[in-house]
Amino acid sequence: MSNQVGSPRRRPTLWSGRRTQGLYRAGEESPPPVAGWEPRYRRSVIVSDVLSILTAVCLVGSLVGAWTGMAGAKVVVLGAVTAGVVLCSLAMNRAWNLVVLGQGAEEFRRLGRGLFLADVGLGLAGLAFSISTMRPWVFLVVPAMALLAFPARYGLRKLLHRARIEGRCLLPVLAAGSPSTVTDLITRTRKNPHIGWRVDAVCTADGRGNRAGELDGVPVVGELDKLADHVRRGGYRIVAITGDPYWTPKRLQQLAWTLEGSGAEMVVAPPLMEVAGPRLHMTGVFGMPLLRVSAPTFTGGRRVVKDIFDRVSSALLLLFLAPLLLIVSLAIAVDSRGPVFYRQRRVGKDGQEFTIIKFRTMVRNADQLLAGLTEQNEGSGLLFKMRRDPRITRVGGLLRRYSIDELPQLFNVLGGSMSLVGPRPPLPEETARYGPDVRRRLLVKPGVTGLWQVSGRSDLSWDEAVRLDLRYVEDWSLALDAVILWKTFRAVLSGQGAY
Structure with a gap:
């Protein structure tokens, strides 16, 4: 041939x-x-990281020097040491390996691990050599590097993805x-x-x-x-x-x-198509390569970190968004009669029911009107969805488009019944019809956002939504949460799949 x-x-x-x-x-x-573009893309990533590190050292390092009264020469030395340690840590953690660049959470996991280990190393060095002036570099300069490097990496990835969608x-x-x-x-x-x-x-x-x-x-x-x-x-x-x-x-x-x-x-x-990420481990036993699949992690240190992050972040977001929440509440009260908030029973971790809080986006008697609309259901599986639901109010349509109606769920996160990231919180009547496989969604807390949110929301079929939720339950990691939160902002701003 x-x-x-x-x-x-x-x-x-x-x-x-x-x-x-x-x-x-x-x-x-x-x-x-x-491919010719691969090493060039890798160089672009390296240049982006170096520029982020140097920018943080120059700008934040200068402010630290002025704030502490540090001599200019000392600022330069500490800045050079900090930049060198961070770059070495990124290289040792293979943060620029072509295999992970441009896809998945592993790229950001390695970047974060490299920055974190460099920060820990600098902090220990400061303690070991009694360098008190190292503290601002550990707590301000290196975090500033992360704030610059992560968005820059994400921007390069979006350019690469756009090129790939165009066939390049x-x-x-x-x-x-x-x-x-x-x-x-x-x-x-x-x-x-x-x-x-x-x-x-x-x-x-x-x-x-x-x-x-x-x-x-x-x-x-x-x-x-x-x-x-x-x-x-x-x-x-x-x-x-x-x-x-x-x-x-x-x-x-x-x-x-x-x-x-x-x-x-x-x-x-491998035959385990839906298992990936931190659960897969390749090991050799008696000269045989074996693919080990570890059990999903539902407890432990990482879950504690996730819970602390959820509660602290929800509290800060509620304080920051308080003016917006007040304006939305007034708009709902003026637009239609009824309560500002909509409360509904949902099922959370381990099948325990809780009351979810959302902004009301429908008329007051929306639940009673549902029976007359079942024949017009555009959803699939156990979900009821209509693109032009007549029960939605004028203000409610706008709130749904940009997911503003979901913001009161931050109170659920603060109370511990929900997480910032997790599977979609189901209704009790949905879970009553769950099979054993779908019930695995209930092994973790439901989330305000999740893989379903950043992958199409209401445009997803029931089977696809379940598959994404189960994939999250099986392959959860802190890095995956960070990627989902980042992508949520884009999904919310675009309004795609929200109705």
Whole structure:
């Protein structure tokens, strides 16, 4: 079969005019197929971090020096030491590894860990050498670095994601497995282009696809036993191995050996598709590579940190948002008759019921009118949703669009019945019809926001909303919470999926 069939489609890139390595003649060794934009994007991230660190040192460090009366030379020395320690810590924590840049929470987790360990190191050094002037650098300068570095990283990521959605800065992928699992992978990559994968070719056990020799529009270039040859000739960046009886441990090991030196990254999709993040651990036992799946963490130190963060943050937000809450309350009272707040029984952690508090967005007798609208339900599963619900008031429509009606739930967070981030708080009648798998949503506190909020809100199907909630329960981490909170602001401002 001609090599041209499986060649990566060439597209302009964002950070470089150099293209991904393409086809090579049979028998030739291809150089590592690293896309030209990858090292340039990594350099952009490094420059962004360095600028954030230097800006914090220059601006906040100067203020610290003026506030403490520190000599200019000492400010320069402490600033240089602080910047050097932070940069070394980021490098040691692999915060600039290409594998984590541009996707997932791991990039921000490594950045945060690097800054935190540098801060701890500086603090211990100050105590060990009795440097009292180190305290402002630990408590002011390094946190200022974080306030600059995280938004800068996020801005670069958004530029990269936008380029990928436009068809640029994508990594050519050769998928190998059964037609069903490969088709599922193709669907996922097209649905989530921001991940950066573009399946350009497929290998199957028999080397066949449909009548046109394709799978979901992607050409089938050969059989699984010839996979390594196609990788070397095609210059693919990623080799994605999906489920197929052909793949035995011996064949996967042999393929890994054969691909050494090709520069292609071999990725094997485990059968546990919905388990990821901190729960997966690769270990070796008796010379066998084993994928360990640890139990979800519902207690412990991280949960205590989350609870403290929830309560402190909700208290501060309520104080900061007090004027807005007052204005909204007055607008609701003027717009329609009825109470300002809407109270409803919901189900929380471990199935315990609590009263959720929201701004009223519907007419006073909205619950009695629901029976006459059931035939117009646009929601799926156990949820009732209407894009143009006649029960919603004029002010209520605006509050719902920007999720302002959810703000009183901060009182629930302050009281401990809810969290800032978590699954959607269900109604008692919903939970009464839950199956055993869906009931796992109740293992953690429900949240004011969550994966469902930043992934489409009311536009999501019931099955998709459940899948996202279960994924959060299974793979929760502090870094994931931080990413969800950050994305919530964008989702709220856009108003997408809110009605």
